[in-house]
Amino acid sequence: MRILHTSFECYPVAKVGGLADVVGSLPKYQNELNNEASVVMPYYNNKYVNKSQLTDVYKGSIQLAAVSYEFQVKQLKSKDFNFNLFVISIVGLLDRENVYGYEDETNQYIAFQLSLLDWILHNKEKPEIIHCHDHHTSLIPFFMKYCNAYVTLKEIPTVLTIHNAQYQGHFSFDKLNLLPSFNHNDIGVLDWYGSINPMATAIKCASKVTTVSPSYMEELKEKANGLEGLLRSEKDKCIGILNGIDTNVWNTETDPLLAKNYTQSTIVSGKKANKKVLCDTYGLNPELPLFGFIGRLVGEKSADLLPSVFKEVLTNQEINILVLGSGHQEIEIQLEALKNEFEGKYNVYIGYDEKLSHLIYAGADFLIMPSRVEPCGLNQMYSLRYGTIPIVRRTGGLKDTVIDIGDNGFGICHDQASVWDISYSINRAVGLYTNTKLFKKTQKQIMKIDNSWNNSAQEYINLYKSI
Ligand code: ADP
Ligand code: GLC
Secondary structure (H helix, E strand, O other): OEEEEEOOOEOOOEOOOHHHHHHHHHHHHHHHOOOEEEEEEEOOOOHHHHOOEEEEEEEEEEEEOOEEEEEEEEEEEOOOOOOEEEEEEEOOOEOOOOOOOOOOHHHHHHHHHHHHHHHHHHOOOOOOEEEEEOHHHOOHHHHHHHEHHHHHHOOOOEEEEEOOOOOOOOEOHHHHHHOOOEOHHHHHHOEEOOEEOHHHHHHHHOOEEEEOOHHHHHHHOOOOOOOHHHHHHOHHHEEEOOOOEOOOOOOOOOOOOOOOOOOOOOHHHHHHHHHHHHHHHHOOOOOOOEEEEEEEEOHHHOHHHHHHHHHHHHHHOOOEEEEEEEEOHHHHHHHHHHHHHOOOOEEEEEOOOHHHHHHHHHHOOEEEEOOOOOOOOOHHHHHHHOOOEEEEEOOHHHHHHOOEHHHOOOEEEEOOOOHHHHHHHHHHHHHHHHOHHHHHHHHHHHHOOOOEOHHHHHHHHHHHHHO
């Protein structure tokens, strides 16, 4: 089957979070199942793209209100992936260094989607499925169904995957003139609570809607930033499919970013060597259990609670904590401020660092993930694969992938996003760490869990076949 994934992120070309990991790995696994999956994303003026080989594929032009833009589709070739990857560049709009954060982002999103459709229109071989990821590319199903220019693409089935319903991309009807022409009787399809809401529009127009875990789909029907009623009324086309991980990239035996590679049988010495490097670099004590946190420092991840949690547990327990992340400045400042108070037991790296993240998954004893909202979460799956016991709040994908050790499982789970509950879980983890036999047995056990894409990649294919 010819599948076209459309996304603003794709690892290793451009990554902000888990969206990139999914779009960079699902097509690989789909191709291993004898499909022809490709990815189209914007062109970024970043290190990875600049060192890559780009071949011109197509040139065209699009119109945004009164301005017309020339765009170029180029194929980016690399040994890093086994699927075709195309980037779309537009001088002054889709040629920037960062993925998000620009004032004219709505124009960027619309221009990308229109260029993509224009290219497909002129391409002889059409995709058999267009799979849109998150709100940045979720006007595509509307354009294909309702806009005169793309009416010949109407029959191609579309899938929307919601990676995060917090961000819906809505913008004011004042910008309606940025969209291509359609019959104004259909204007209600774009409308959700008085603004143009791309995610809501795709929930209405796409052939199928997926979320990245079954539990998150159920949660969204109750609470989805205003989309809950819509998801309930469209429930027959909605399904939760759990993300997988790329077990070739996330492989302790071969991961080039680790200080020492290891297997299930060399886990003790392997993790010890990685922990030592982390402790030496960040001034921590390798004799104490090491708790890691990796992620965006935002409310969704309960990052605002972390400074109080860390103060509490570092005061009462002999443990190390190492944090890697960036986000709200207020949280960054509070996390930095703890460094002086708990020197030798605590450190934080504010920023994005792929190598450090791999080292933490390998060298930490526990990974803290107390998210308020977690559509799927990949960190807990990486940490399981690297033999690091996850401490999670039972929500979304965390609930679907981690079972508490008290329920014959392998992780530590709690229900509330509160300082008390998170601290209590960390205290339970310290208890587990001191039970050396059970701790080591659990470490080995979790490395064996199969969270690869093998199952879910096939589930997506079955879904495509159904439409
Ligand atoms: P989300 O997409 O909501 O941020 P996920 O758990 O799905 O959360 O994915 C996060 C991905 O981003 C993981 O691959 C994680 O290792 C990575 N990541 C998050 N923050 C950082 C950081 N500061 N440095 C390096 N990698 C990070
Ligand atoms: C989003 C979600 C995260 C999920 C990722 C990949 O960023 O916040 O939970 O794992 O998408 O689907």
